[in-house]
Amino acid sequence: xxxxxxxxxxxxxxxxxxxxxxxxxxxxxxxxxxxxxxxxxxxxxxxxxxxxxxxxxxxxxxxxxxxxxxxxxxxxxxxxxxx
Amino acid sequence: xxxxxxxxxxxxxxxxxxxxxxxxxxxxxxxxxxxxxxxxxxxxxxxxxxxxxxxxxxxxxxxxxxxxxxxxxxxxxxxxxxxxxxxxxxxxxxxxxxxxxxxxxxxxxxxxxxxxxxxxxxxxxxxxxxxxxxxxxxxxxxxxxxxxxxxxxxxxxxxxxxxxxxxxxxxx
Numbered sequence: 001x002x003x004x005x006x007x008x009x010x011x012x013x014x015x016x017x018x019x020x021x022x023x024x025x026x027x028x029x030x031x032x033x034x035x036x037x038x039x040x041x042x043x044x045x046x047x048x049x050x051x052x053x054x055x056x057x058x059x060x061x062x063x064x065x066x067x068x069x070x071x072x073x074x075x076x077x078x079x080x081x082x083x
Numbered sequence: 084x085x086x087x088x089x090x091x092x093x094x095x096x097x098x099x100x101x102x103x104x105x106x107x108x109x110x111x112x113x114x115x116x117x118x119x120x121x122x123x124x125x126x127x128x129x130x131x132x133x134x135x136x137x138x139x140x141x142x143x144x145x146x147x148x149x150x151x152x153x154x155x156x157x158x159x160x161x162x163x164x165x166x167x168x169x170x171x172x173x174x175x176x177x178x179x180x181x182x183x184x185x186x187x188x189x190x191x192x193x194x195x196x197x198x199x200x201x202x203x204x205x206x207x208x209x210x211x212x213x214x215x216x217x218x219x220x221x222x223x224x225x226x227x228x229x230x231x232x233x234x235x236x237x238x239x240x241x242x243x244x245x246x247x248x249x250x251x252x253x254x255x
Contacts, residue, residue, distance in 0.1 A: 028214075031215075034111075039102075
Protein backbone atom coordinates (compact mmCIF):
# COMPACT_ATOMS: atom_id res chain seq x y z
CA UNK A 1 0.00 0.00 0.00
CA UNK A 2 1.38 3.42 -0.95
CA UNK A 3 1.97 6.25 1.52
CA UNK A 4 -0.96 8.19 0.02
CA UNK A 5 -3.34 5.26 0.49
CA UNK A 6 -2.16 4.73 4.05
CA UNK A 7 -2.69 8.41 4.83
CA UNK A 8 -6.16 8.29 3.20
CA UNK A 9 -7.10 5.24 5.28
CA UNK A 10 -5.89 6.97 8.42
CA UNK A 11 -7.97 10.06 7.66
CA UNK A 12 -11.02 7.88 6.92
CA UNK A 13 -10.57 6.04 10.21
CA UNK A 14 -10.27 9.29 12.13
CA UNK A 15 -13.43 10.64 10.49
CA UNK A 16 -15.22 7.39 11.21
CA UNK A 17 -14.21 7.49 14.90
CA UNK A 18 -15.36 11.11 15.15
CA UNK A 19 -18.73 10.19 13.69
CA UNK A 20 -19.02 7.27 16.11
CA UNK A 21 -18.37 9.58 19.06
CA UNK A 22 -20.92 12.11 17.82
CA UNK A 23 -23.53 9.40 17.33
CA UNK A 24 -22.93 7.89 20.75
CA UNK A 25 -23.21 11.32 22.31
CA UNK A 26 -26.61 11.83 20.74
CA UNK A 27 -27.95 8.27 20.92
CA UNK A 28 -26.78 6.39 24.02
CA UNK A 29 -26.33 2.63 23.74
CA UNK A 30 -29.15 0.52 25.17
CA UNK A 31 -26.75 -2.23 26.22
CA UNK A 32 -28.22 -5.07 28.25
CA UNK A 33 -31.85 -4.05 28.82
CA UNK A 34 -33.81 -6.44 31.01
CA UNK A 35 -37.28 -7.75 30.30
CA UNK A 36 -39.52 -6.58 33.14
CA UNK A 37 -42.25 -9.23 32.91
CA UNK A 38 -43.06 -12.67 31.57
CA UNK A 39 -44.50 -12.39 28.06
CA UNK A 40 -46.02 -15.88 27.94
CA UNK A 41 -49.56 -14.67 28.83
CA UNK A 42 -49.33 -12.18 25.91
CA UNK A 43 -48.17 -15.01 23.69
CA UNK A 44 -51.16 -17.13 24.64
CA UNK A 45 -53.50 -14.21 23.90
CA UNK A 46 -51.81 -13.76 20.51
CA UNK A 47 -52.27 -17.44 19.73
CA UNK A 48 -55.93 -17.38 20.73
CA UNK A 49 -56.72 -14.37 18.58
CA UNK A 50 -59.08 -15.62 15.84
CA UNK A 51 -57.78 -15.59 12.30
CA UNK A 52 -59.44 -13.07 10.04
CA UNK A 53 -61.74 -14.99 7.73
CA UNK A 54 -63.21 -13.64 4.52
CA UNK A 55 -66.86 -14.75 4.24
CA UNK A 56 -67.71 -16.99 1.26
CA UNK A 57 -70.08 -14.34 -0.05
CA UNK A 58 -67.20 -11.87 -0.52
CA UNK A 59 -65.26 -14.44 -2.53
CA UNK A 60 -68.33 -15.09 -4.71
CA UNK A 61 -68.78 -11.36 -5.26
CA UNK A 62 -65.14 -10.98 -6.22
CA UNK A 63 -65.48 -13.90 -8.68
CA UNK A 64 -68.56 -12.40 -10.30
CA UNK A 65 -66.93 -8.95 -10.57
CA UNK A 66 -63.77 -10.43 -12.13
CA UNK A 67 -65.77 -12.51 -14.61
CA UNK A 68 -67.84 -9.48 -15.53
CA UNK A 69 -64.71 -7.41 -16.08
CA UNK A 70 -63.21 -10.11 -18.32
CA UNK A 71 -66.28 -10.96 -20.41
CA UNK A 72 -67.95 -7.53 -20.42
CA UNK A 73 -65.18 -4.90 -20.21
CA UNK A 74 -67.76 -2.18 -20.71
CA UNK A 75 -68.96 -2.71 -17.13
CA UNK A 76 -65.56 -1.73 -15.65
CA UNK A 77 -66.45 2.00 -15.33
CA UNK A 78 -69.72 1.02 -13.64
CA UNK A 79 -67.88 -1.31 -11.23
CA UNK A 80 -65.33 1.39 -10.44
CA UNK A 81 -68.13 3.86 -9.84
CA UNK A 82 -69.68 1.55 -7.23
CA UNK A 83 -66.41 0.91 -5.40
CA UNK B 84 -37.90 -36.93 22.24
CA UNK B 85 -35.66 -33.86 22.29
CA UNK B 86 -37.19 -30.46 22.99
CA UNK B 87 -36.59 -29.17 19.46
CA UNK B 88 -38.06 -32.31 17.90
CA UNK B 89 -41.16 -31.91 20.05
CA UNK B 90 -41.36 -28.25 19.00
CA UNK B 91 -41.15 -29.22 15.32
CA UNK B 92 -43.90 -31.78 15.93
CA UNK B 93 -46.08 -28.91 17.17
CA UNK B 94 -46.16 -29.64 20.92
CA UNK B 95 -47.30 -26.55 22.83
CA UNK B 96 -45.34 -27.50 25.98
CA UNK B 97 -42.12 -27.62 23.97
CA UNK B 98 -42.88 -24.23 22.43
CA UNK B 99 -43.56 -22.80 25.88
CA UNK B 100 -40.27 -24.16 27.19
CA UNK B 101 -38.40 -22.58 24.29
CA UNK B 102 -40.31 -19.33 24.75
CA UNK B 103 -39.36 -19.12 28.40
CA UNK B 104 -35.78 -20.00 27.63
CA UNK B 105 -35.30 -17.40 24.89
CA UNK B 106 -37.76 -14.54 25.56
CA UNK B 107 -35.22 -12.37 27.45
CA UNK B 108 -32.56 -12.84 24.80
CA UNK B 109 -34.99 -11.95 21.99
CA UNK B 110 -36.28 -8.92 23.88
CA UNK B 111 -32.74 -7.66 24.56
CA UNK B 112 -31.86 -7.96 20.88
CA UNK B 113 -35.02 -6.25 19.64
CA UNK B 114 -34.89 -3.37 22.12
CA UNK B 115 -31.38 -2.56 20.92
CA UNK B 116 -32.77 -2.15 17.42
CA UNK B 117 -36.08 -0.38 18.05
CA UNK B 118 -35.03 1.48 21.25
CA UNK B 119 -38.57 1.37 22.66
CA UNK B 120 -39.23 -1.11 25.53
CA UNK B 121 -43.01 -1.31 24.98
CA UNK B 122 -42.65 -1.89 21.24
CA UNK B 123 -39.88 -4.41 21.93
CA UNK B 124 -42.23 -6.46 24.13
CA UNK B 125 -44.88 -6.57 21.39
CA UNK B 126 -42.27 -7.43 18.79
CA UNK B 127 -40.90 -10.23 20.97
CA UNK B 128 -44.37 -11.79 21.02
CA UNK B 129 -44.69 -11.23 17.27
CA UNK B 130 -41.33 -12.98 16.75
CA UNK B 131 -42.44 -16.04 18.69
CA UNK B 132 -45.78 -16.01 16.88
CA UNK B 133 -43.92 -16.26 13.57
CA UNK B 134 -41.72 -18.98 15.06
CA UNK B 135 -44.79 -20.89 16.19
CA UNK B 136 -46.41 -20.66 12.77
CA UNK B 137 -43.20 -21.84 11.08
CA UNK B 138 -42.44 -24.68 13.52
CA UNK B 139 -42.79 -27.40 10.89
CA UNK B 140 -40.23 -25.71 8.64
CA UNK B 141 -37.49 -25.73 11.29
CA UNK B 142 -34.94 -28.54 11.08
CA UNK B 143 -34.56 -30.04 14.57
CA UNK B 144 -30.78 -30.40 14.04
CA UNK B 145 -30.44 -26.72 13.19
CA UNK B 146 -29.36 -23.80 15.33
CA UNK B 147 -32.58 -22.63 16.98
CA UNK B 148 -30.98 -19.52 18.52
CA UNK B 149 -29.65 -18.30 15.18
CA UNK B 150 -33.00 -18.96 13.46
CA UNK B 151 -34.81 -17.08 16.20
CA UNK B 152 -32.37 -14.16 16.02
CA UNK B 153 -32.91 -13.93 12.26
CA UNK B 154 -36.69 -13.83 12.65
CA UNK B 155 -36.44 -11.27 15.48
CA UNK B 156 -34.23 -9.05 13.31
CA UNK B 157 -36.73 -9.20 10.44
CA UNK B 158 -39.59 -8.36 12.79
CA UNK B 159 -37.65 -5.38 14.20
CA UNK B 160 -36.68 -4.24 10.71
CA UNK B 161 -40.33 -4.36 9.59
CA UNK B 162 -41.15 -2.22 12.61
CA UNK B 163 -38.42 0.32 11.75
CA UNK B 164 -39.79 0.57 8.22
CA UNK B 165 -43.35 1.19 9.41
CA UNK B 166 -42.71 3.32 12.50
CA UNK B 167 -41.99 7.03 12.54
CA UNK B 168 -38.44 6.88 13.83
CA UNK B 169 -37.94 10.60 14.28
CA UNK B 170 -40.53 10.92 17.00
CA UNK B 171 -39.25 7.80 18.82
CA UNK B 172 -35.67 8.99 18.73
CA UNK B 173 -36.58 12.52 19.76
CA UNK B 174 -38.44 11.04 22.70
CA UNK B 175 -35.12 9.40 23.56
CA UNK B 176 -33.52 12.81 23.77
CA UNK B 177 -36.28 14.18 25.93
CA UNK B 178 -35.94 11.20 28.25
CA UNK B 179 -32.20 11.52 28.57
CA UNK B 180 -30.73 14.00 30.98
CA UNK B 181 -29.39 17.04 29.25
CA UNK B 182 -26.66 18.76 31.18
CA UNK B 183 -25.38 20.54 28.06
CA UNK B 184 -26.25 23.94 26.73
CA UNK B 185 -28.92 24.73 24.20
CA UNK B 186 -26.50 24.66 21.31
CA UNK B 187 -25.34 21.17 22.22
CA UNK B 188 -28.96 20.00 22.43
CA UNK B 189 -29.64 21.39 18.98
CA UNK B 190 -26.65 19.48 17.61
CA UNK B 191 -27.98 16.29 19.21
CA UNK B 192 -31.40 16.81 17.68
CA UNK B 193 -29.84 17.41 14.27
CA UNK B 194 -27.83 14.20 14.58
CA UNK B 195 -30.94 12.28 15.64
CA UNK B 196 -32.98 13.63 12.76
CA UNK B 197 -30.25 12.81 10.26
CA UNK B 198 -29.90 9.33 11.74
CA UNK B 199 -33.66 8.76 11.71
CA UNK B 200 -33.81 9.69 8.04
CA UNK B 201 -31.44 6.88 7.05
CA UNK B 202 -33.12 3.98 5.25
CA UNK B 203 -34.01 1.23 7.76
CA UNK B 204 -31.65 -1.35 6.22
CA UNK B 205 -28.69 1.03 6.64
CA UNK B 206 -29.81 2.40 10.00
CA UNK B 207 -30.02 -1.03 11.61
CA UNK B 208 -26.43 -1.81 10.63
CA UNK B 209 -25.04 1.58 11.70
CA UNK B 210 -26.96 1.41 14.97
CA UNK B 211 -25.86 -2.09 15.90
CA UNK B 212 -22.25 -1.59 14.85
CA UNK B 213 -21.51 1.98 15.92
CA UNK B 214 -23.84 2.54 18.85
CA UNK B 215 -24.29 -0.93 20.31
CA UNK B 216 -20.78 -2.16 19.41
CA UNK B 217 -22.10 -5.41 17.96
CA UNK B 218 -19.49 -7.40 16.00
CA UNK B 219 -19.97 -7.31 12.21
CA UNK B 220 -20.17 -11.10 12.10
CA UNK B 221 -23.16 -11.14 14.48
CA UNK B 222 -24.90 -8.43 12.45
CA UNK B 223 -24.32 -10.35 9.24
CA UNK B 224 -25.74 -13.56 10.71
CA UNK B 225 -28.78 -11.88 12.20
CA UNK B 226 -29.62 -10.10 8.94
CA UNK B 227 -28.82 -13.12 6.80
CA UNK B 228 -26.30 -11.19 4.69
CA UNK B 229 -22.55 -11.53 4.07
CA UNK B 230 -19.85 -9.78 6.06
CA UNK B 231 -18.96 -7.77 2.94
CA UNK B 232 -22.58 -6.61 2.68
CA UNK B 233 -22.50 -5.43 6.30
CA UNK B 234 -19.33 -3.43 5.62
CA UNK B 235 -20.87 -1.95 2.48
CA UNK B 236 -24.01 -0.92 4.36
CA UNK B 237 -21.85 0.58 7.09
CA UNK B 238 -19.92 2.56 4.53
CA UNK B 239 -23.07 3.75 2.75
CA UNK B 240 -24.83 4.54 6.00
CA UNK B 241 -22.00 6.59 7.47
CA UNK B 242 -21.40 8.42 4.18
CA UNK B 243 -25.08 9.31 3.90
CA UNK B 244 -25.18 10.38 7.53
CA UNK B 245 -22.14 12.59 7.08
CA UNK B 246 -23.70 14.22 4.02
CA UNK B 247 -26.92 14.92 5.88
CA UNK B 248 -25.04 16.38 8.84
CA UNK B 249 -22.91 18.59 6.61
CA UNK B 250 -26.08 19.87 4.96
CA UNK B 251 -27.43 20.78 8.41
CA UNK B 252 -24.21 22.57 9.27
CA UNK B 253 -22.91 19.94 11.72
CA UNK B 254 -19.35 18.89 11.03
CA UNK B 255 -19.16 15.16 11.62
